[in-house]
Amino acid sequence: MSSHGAPIPMTSRACGALTGTAQVPGDKSISHRALILGAMCVGETTITGLLEGQDVLDTARAMRAFGAEVTDHGGGSWSVHGVGVGGFAEPDQVIDCGNSGTGVRLIMGCMATSPITATFTGDASLNSRPMARVTDPLALFGTQSVGRAGGRLPMTIVGAAEPVPARYVVPVPSAQVKSAVLLAGLNAPGQTVVIEAEATRDHTERMLAGFGAKITTEMTAEGRVITLTGQPELTAQHIDVPRDPSSAAFPVCAALIVPGSDVLVPNIGLNPTRAGLFTTLREMGADLTYENEREEGGEPVADLRARFSPDLKGIEVPAERAASMIDEYPVLSVVAAFANGRTHMPGVKELRVKESDRIDAMKVGLEANGITVEDGPDWWTVTGLGHGNVPGGATCASHLDHRIAMSFLVLGMATQKPVSVDDGGPIATSFPIFEPLMGALGAAITRNNG
Numbered sequence: 001m002s003s004h005g006a007p008i009p010m011t012s013r014a015c016g017a018l019t020g021t022a023q024v025p026g027d028k029s030i031s032h033r034a035l036i037l038g039a040m041c042v043g044e045t046t047i048t049g050l051l052e053g054q055d056v057l058d059t060a061r062a063m064r065a066f067g068a069e070v071t072d073h074g075g076g077s078w079s080v081h082g083v084g085v086g087g088f089a090e091p092d093q094v095i096d097c098g099n100s101g102t103g104v105r106l107i108m109g110c111m112a113t114s115p116i117t118a119t120f121t122g123d124a125s126l127n128s129r130p131m132a133r134v135t136d137p138l139a140l141f142g143t144q145s146v147g148r149a150g151g152r153l154p155m156t157i158v159g160a161a162e163p164v165p166a167r168y169v170v171p172v173p174s175a176q177v178k179s180a181v182l183l184a185g186l187n188a189p190g191q192t193v194v195i196e197a198e199a200t201r202d203h204t205e206r207m208l209a210g211f212g213a214k215i216t217t218e219m220t221a222e223g224r225v226i227t228l229t230g231q232p233e234l235t236a237q238h239i240d241v242p243r244d245p246s247s248a249a250f251p252v253c254a255a256l257i258v259p260g261s262d263v264l265v266p267n268i269g270l271n272p273t274r275a276g277l278f279t280t281l282r283e284m285g286a287d288l289t290y291e292n293e294r295e296e297g298g299e300p301v302a303d304l305r306a307r308f309s310p311d312l313k314g315i316e317v318p319a320e321r322a323a324s325m326i327d328e329y330p331v332l333s334v335v336a337a338f339a340n341g342r343t344h345m346p347g348v349k350e351l352r353v354k355e356s357d358r359i360d361a362m363k364v365g366l367e368a369n370g371i372t373v374e375d376g377p378d379w380w381t382v383t384g385l386g387h388g389n390v391p392g393g394a395t396c397a398s399h400l401d402h403r404i405a406m407s408f409l410v411l412g413m414a415t416q417k418p419v420s421v422d423d424g425g426p427i428a429t430s431f432p433i434f435e436p437l438m439g440a441l442g443a444a445i446t447r448n449n450g
């Protein structure tokens, strides 16, 4: 099933060279945060380049339910009239975050230290994902929560009326957990401290500083120590959202495996906490270059140029790189199928608790298409067959997971026989223009029931 409606089966088949320019949408992580911080400050925040994917639209709706005025001006241009830190109203409806782990976890954090109660739910995928990783640290502030067994949604959060600040060592590499604690810390008096052993994406820290919060980061033997001073007055900002490296991954990887391809993907945010895939692809021998490298809004940005790469080789992907490419492993495993030799990917147990168990979803689908995959609790290995040798021919389950659906459609662009997915509907959560964008480059993706 797709998240919002009937399943949309799709098929991808071998095509001619992919050529042209791919303008991928705005960054999903930054889009959620722009809406949430816009809702937590006084005055009007303006946003351009917002990702209008379903995950982000669900966060916009949630911010309205907490009392912010959120307006869509068209073409990715939005404004948010915030209610100020501690100014959230109690929603009179259940908050439905759809398919979005980022949405629900960050929103739980930002309401957790206000004297209001809210109930959260999502689709079948989100309702099966772990939430105790967020409600455990929120309890340190005095927040209460009641959910289904195993800490699953639907879940009610009772915000702390008299919050105390927290000090929390994040036990899993998760920017969502880190961000939920920092957002909760905004309305607690004194200093909230979050410590992460492994650096994860730092958009929350950067944006909090941009909105005027007092926040510092120090590297210590324990890891990154982030200290936030609570109850600041946040000042409205203009946010120009950079284009999403996690979406850029799909046209880039497709170009590497389709003979003759040459694709430009402009204006991609290359924050080091997000760019691990591109480093990995280059180590595999990908013809992938950064053009026009520059800084925009304090973030490194470049135009990516990806060309067909006939001599890809399997590699060992360093475990310590995992956080910087966590959402890109599914499509990396597709590129690995066309490389020569084994690509070993350790340190990735977080992949098992995403929209689906991504190791399992890719293993089953890749094996059905003729590729050997081995896996353990926190690692997997793909044995590549080299260009022209991947059979294809199977239909893969997308498990309500956009990245799984898009990865298998990229696979089908270079296999001997077409590859299908049972449901491409979830693609709209993060990359609503995936089909026309890939089609304009020359890809052959069709809907099977239309």
Ligand SMILES: O=C(O)C1=C[C@@H](OP(=O)(O)O)[C@@H](O)[C@H](O)C1
Pocket: 028, 029, 030, 101, 102, 173, 174, 175, 176, 177, 179, 201, 326, 327, 350
């Ligand atoms: O903070 C964020 O915006 C995100 C953090 C990551 O999740 P985790 O925090 O669970 O690693 C990532 O997988 C997700 O797509 C977006």
Ligand SMILES: C=C(OP(=O)(O)O)C(=O)O
Pocket: 099, 100, 101, 102, 103, 327, 354, 355, 403, 430
């Ligand atoms: C894991 C992802 O998103 P989320 O956790 O926000 O659902 C993703 O977009 O790959």
